[in-house]
Amino acid sequence: MKFFIKILLTAAMVLAAQYYIPWYVIMMVPFILSIFIKTNGASSFFSAFIAVFLLWIIQAYLIHADSGDILTSRMAHVLPLGGNANILLLVTGAIGGLSAGIGGLTGNAFRNILISPTKNKKRKTGYVPLNQRYR
Numbered sequence: 001m002k003f004f005i006k007i008l009l010t011a012a013m014v015l016a017a018q019y020y021i022p023w024y025v026i027m028m029v030p031f032i033l034s035i036f037i038k039t040n041g042a043s044s045f046f047s048a049f050i051a052v053f054l055l056w057i058i059q060a061y062l063i064h065a066d067s068g069d070i071l072t073s074r075m076a077h078v079l080p081l082g083g084n085a086n087i088l089l090l091v092t093g094a095i096g097g098l099s100a101g102i103g104g105l106t107g108n109a110f111r112n113i114l115i116s117p118t119k120n121k122k123r124k125t126g127y128v129p130l131n132q133r134y135r
Contacts, residue, residue, distance in 0.1 A: 003043050006033055010051035010100070026052050026096055027103030034107030041108050048104030053097030060092045 010030050017025040030048035039047070064072040064085060072085035081087045 002037060002039050003047050006030075006037055006039065006043075006047035006104075007051045009033055009037075010048055010104075011055050014052060014055060014100070024099075026056075026100045027106075030100050030104035031107035031110070034104045035111045035114075038111065039108065041105055044104040044108035045101040049097040049101035052100035053093045056096035057089055057093035060089045064089065 010033055013029045013033070014026050017029060021028075030044070030052075034044045034048075060072075069085060072088055073083055076085050076088045077083045079088065079091075081091070
């Protein structure tokens with residue numbers, strides 16, 4: 001359930017923040033959400049990846065449809081994509097999704113550093129002092 005909540009929150013917050021902050025907000029939002037919403041590493045990565053991947057593909061398709069395929073087909077010719085605008089849409093989504101996924105994974109690692117599960121537990125080691133070995 002947390003997975004779907006993180007997808008929806010990430011997509012909504014990135015969509016709202018992209019109008020005011022440059023493109024790299026797609027890494028900051030999952031980073032912050034992964035600090036506050038506890039999930040494992042894979043879930044943090046994939047929730048951010050899916051949210052931004054779908055968001056950027058939808059936004060790129062709307063630009064593609066609005067320009068009448070002129071802008072995206074020209075960009076697909078500039079890049080080595082053979083002029084295929086659909087592949088350009090997938091590449092755009094994949095780049096955004098990977099960036100967001102790395103941001104989410106970094107936020108999860110940062111949370112694990114700050115809130116260590118073994119913080120108050122006594123560490124068990126194999127070492128026994130010499131004066132206590134033979135009692």
